[in-house]
Amino acid sequence: MDSTNEKQMEARLRDIFTIAKKNREKRASNFLDPAEQEIARNVASGFPDMDFYLDGGYENAERRILVAYPKGMEDEPFKQPIGALRITSRDLSAHPGHRDYLGAILGLGINREKIGDILVGKDYTDIVVKEEIMEYIGTNLLKVGNAPVEVEEISLKELLKPERAYKEIKGTVASLRLDAVACIAFGISRSKMAPFIKGENVRINFKTVKDPSAPVKEGDVISANRLGRAKIMEVGGQSKKGRTYVIVHRYISR
Numbered sequence: 001m002d003s004t005n006e007k008q009m010e011a012r013l014r015d016i017f018t019i020a021k022k023n024r025e026k027r028a029s030n031f032l033d034p035a036e037q038e039i040a041r042n043v044a045s046g047f048p049d050m051d052f053y054l055d056g057g058y059e060n061a062e063r064r065i066l067v068a069y070p071k072g073m074e075d076e077p078f079k080q081p082i083g084a085l086r087i088t089s090r091d092l093s094a095h096p097g098h099r100d101y102l103g104a105i106l107g108l109g110i111n112r113e114k115i116g117d118i119l120v121g122k123d124y125t126d127i128v129v130k131e132e133i134m135e136y137i138g139t140n141l142l143k144v145g146n147a148p149v150e151v152e153e154i155s156l157k158e159l160l161k162p163e164r165a166y167k168e169i170k171g172t173v174a175s176l177r178l179d180a181v182a183c184i185a186f187g188i189s190r191s192k193m194a195p196f197i198k199g200e201n202v203r204i205n206f207k208t209v210k211d212p213s214a215p216v217k218e219g220d221v222i223s224a225n226r227l228g229r230a231k232i233m234e235v236g237g238q239s240k241k242g243r244t245y246v247i248v249h250r251y252i253s254r
Contacts, residue, residue: 009036013043017050017068026069028081030113030130031056033063034221035206040066056116057082057128057156063116065130082116083131085138086154088124094147101125104144105137119160126160165252168233172243176235178204179212182222185230185248201225228252 013029020027032040037054044052051071056064065082089096096104101118105127116128129137138151173180179193182202186193194212196202202209203223204216216222218235229251236245 006039009039010043013040013066014046016066017043017047017052020068021047021050021070024070024073026067026073026076026078028068029066030111031063031065031116033206035203037064037066038205038207044068055082057084058117058159058162060162061117061128063128065116079131080156081131082128082156083134084154084156084159085127085129085134086124086152086158087127087141087144088150088152089144089147090150091147094145096120096125096144096147100145101127104141108137108140110137117162119162121160124160126154126158128156128159166249167252169230169248169250170245171248172239172245174243176216176244176246177212178202178209178214178216178222181216181232181246181248182224182230184246185222185250186224186227188227196224 016027016029019025029040032054040052040054044050047068049071050068051074052066052068054064054066056062067078067081069076087101098118098120101120102112102115105115106112110133114130114133119126134153138153141149141151143149169184171184173184179190179197182188182197183190183193188196197212198210200208200210201224204214205221206223216232218232221229221231223229231249231251232246233249234247236247238244
């Protein structure tokens with residue numbers, strides 16, 4: 001996210017807190033990616049008399065909405081602003097992927113910010129969306145790729161439990177800097193990774209980073225254009241040579 005988009009996001013989130021405070025109500029945003037969620041936390045720090053939570057429909061959701069409200073109003077009733085849809089292909093030979101489902105929904109003229117996580121399963125796919133567009137998708141989504149589909153509403157409790165395929169990679173680094181860990185994660189030499197990072201092709205927690213020496217830590221997600229996504233699962237002790245042990249999960253696209 002560039003500085004202009006970041007400022008625009010800050011302004012939109014600030015408006016949510018301001019209106020919720022003025023009207024003494026709970027107010028929700030659209031879906032935020034992890035980088036935008038971090039911006040939301042920073043904005044929230046400027047409203048000490050306000051509280052908030054993030055909700056993606058299930059535990060450990062990647063994309064979440066923000067709900068802001070004045071402190072003391074956590075128990076006030078609030079209509080759930082998100083829901084879930086289950087999409088089942090009528091063509092048993094077709095196996096659409098995440099991009100196919102996302103493309104089909106965006107092709108209906110729906111903005112990405114209205115769509116949460118897409119959980120692709122073996123027999124069907126569950127999608128978390130803003131409640132306001134559920135009926136529209138259910139009526140108009142007839143195909144995903146070339147496969148005809150059926151759409152039904154489900155409760156958030158019925159959502160698929162996401163299972164992400166990954167390859168576990170163990171290694172050591174001289175220091176916890178982006179280029180060193182990314183080399184282990186994606187199997188690329190440091191001489192190639194450094195200019196790749198400088199070319200704005202790599203993100204830490206969905207935020208573009210241009211400095212190969214940028215620090216990383218346990219829990220960080222590294223995304224690289226055309227290479228994929230990896231998460232630093234564990235930072236261990238040091239080897240006899242003073243290098244730090246790391247365990248990385250590189251996610252495998254299905």
